Amino acid sequence: NAKLARAEEMVEELERTCASPLERLRQLADAMEVEMHAGLASEGGSRLKMLLSYVDSLPTGDEEGLFYALDLGGTNFRVLRVQLGGKEKHIVKQESKEVSIPPHIMIGSSGELFGFIASELAKFVAAEGEEFQVFDGRQRELGFTFSFPVRQSSIASGTLIKWTKGFSIEDAVGADVVEELTAAMDKQGLDMRVTALINDTVGTLAGGRYYDQDVTVAVILGTGTNAAYVEKANNIPKWHGLLPKSGEMVINMEWGNFKSSNLPITEFDRALDEESLNPGEQIYEKLISGMYLGDIVRRVLLKMAEEAELFGDTIPPKLRVPFILRSHDISSMHHDISPDLKVVATKLKENLGVINTSFETRKMVVQVCDIITRRAAQLAAAGIAGVLKKLGMDPSSVNHQRRVVAIDGGLFERNKVFKNCLERTLSQLLGEEASRFVEVTLANDGSGVGAALIAASHSQYS
Ligand code: ADP
Ligand code: MG
Numbered sequence: 303n304a305k306l307a308r309a310e311e312m313v314e315e316l317e318r319t320c321a322s323p324l325e326r327l328r329q330l331a332d333a334m335e336v337e338m339h340a341g342l343a344s345e346g347g348s349r350l351k352m353l354l355s356y357v358d359s360l361p362t363g364d365e366e367g368l369f370y371a372l373d374l375g376g377t378n379f380r381v382l383r384v385q386l387g388g389k390e391k392h393i394v395k396q397e398s399k400e401v402s403i404p405p406h407i408m409i410g411s412s413g414e415l416f417g418f419i420a421s422e423l424a425k426f427v428a429a430e431g432e433e434f435q436v437f438d439g440r441q442r443e444l445g446f447t448f449s450f451p452v453r454q455s456s457i458a459s460g461t462l463i464k465w466t467k468g469f470s471i472e473d474a475v476g477a478d479v480v481e482e483l484t485a486a487m488d489k490q491g492l493d494m495r496v497t498a499l500i501n502d503t504v505g506t507l508a509g510g511r512y513y514d515q516d517v518t519v520a521v522i523l524g525t526g527t528n529a530a531y532v533e534k535a536n537n538i539p540k541w542h543g544l545l546p547k548s549g550e551m552v553i554n555m556e557w558g559n560f561k562s563s564n565l566p567i568t569e570f571d572r573a574l575d576e577e578s579l580n581p582g583e584q585i586y587e588k589l590i591s592g593m594y595l596g597d598i599v600r601r602v603l604l605k606m607a608e609e610a611e612l613f614g615d616t617i618p619p620k621l622r623v624p625f626i627l628r629s630h631d632i633s634s635m636h637h638d639i640s641p642d643l644k645v646v647a648t649k650l651k652e653n654l655g656v657i658n659t660s661f662e663t664r665k666m667v668v669q670v671c672d673i674i675t676r677r678a679a680q681l682a683a684a685g686i687a688g689v690l691k692k693l694g695m696d697p698s699s700v701n702h703q704r705r706v707v708a709i710d711g712g713l714f715e716r717n718k719v720f721k722n723c724l725e726r727t728l729s730q731l732l733g734e735e736a737s738r739f740v741e742v743t744l745a746n747d748g749s750g751v752g753a754a755l756i757a758a759s760h761s762q763y764s
Contacts (some may be wrong), residue, residue: 334688690706
């Protein structure tokens, strides 16, 4: 069957163009390290912004009191309250509420966005139980996780550099997002102070540190991807301010914007980028993160439908709809262990309106999911290896210090193939000796609880 053979050939071709052998991944890790140096040396010195977070004290575990967090960075935002009990008790109680952001707000005006957020926050505070207690006479304090590139000048201020991940609100670019939020809270009559503006990576680092003082790197693998780590203040030439007491500063890398000629970029990635809201930007993120994986797969399947009649002699119209396949669809098809790939059949039917797929077709769909997912995991591992190298974890010169990488995000948490592939690749890149000192942990909800913890460690009353 000529069509089947053509389809198989296309899968092989995809496999070849996506291939990321260890040698290539090592070069990517090196390139990441080089870019990190360049980004720390001067403003605009690299595609990696290497942003100063102004977080110079990470939580110790002793923090006490009631703190709030607001997490904005994906399709949902969340509000949280966390009652901290100090050394032994840690988190005594927490509550949160998740709200999905209406699509028109994601591309509307700044006033609408922050107005919407502040009104949800006000409702959340109004519904508070008595088991949550602010210390007498104190103002409520909030950590604001805003997971977009922001240029900060202090712990509680920062201007938006650009939107990513499907947001596009022009009048917010260049504005101080803390001022915007504060103004919106005032309008709601909500007496609350934003004590820290952070990125979800920084929150993840804080959340990890709260329980394990060896956490030095945090990575997000969810809708988007990014990383943060603890840098010595002396290693940041572009910083001319006062050195913090701790001698350290958390750096938000904004690594999603990484790019290198060694990245295995295909025609599908190029088309996705060109048609995206931010062409030419966030190239690494577009190869890795959950927002894009499904659409890369869709583009591959569309070409296979056009050139090899993968789904019969007509092309399923839904296959032309951008972002109709999502990363959790890819996960479930990819993890289908039924002998006849029943889940794949169901997903194809539900998402693409394709019925009566042959076993061969389903198998090829799984292969495509596999190739795209593994490439993502391997590239993420290369990035982590690069950061660890910058921190002195080099296979050729192991410094015998335990390092923990805290990872948060739905892609890492829920796609087991992705998770396993990332961990295996990272070990291979670090080598046996260095691997013994590196641990990867799932740090759940750094962007939520982590933000409340930083609000506590930077409280106006402490
Ligand atoms: P965010 O980056 O928006 O904070 P989360 O960490 O909450 O994201 O993770 C949600 C994202 O994770 C989704 O947008 C999706 O890309 C990805 N995701 C969710 N569920 C799965 C899944 N089962 N398999 C793979 N990816 C998933
Ligand atoms: Mg998140």
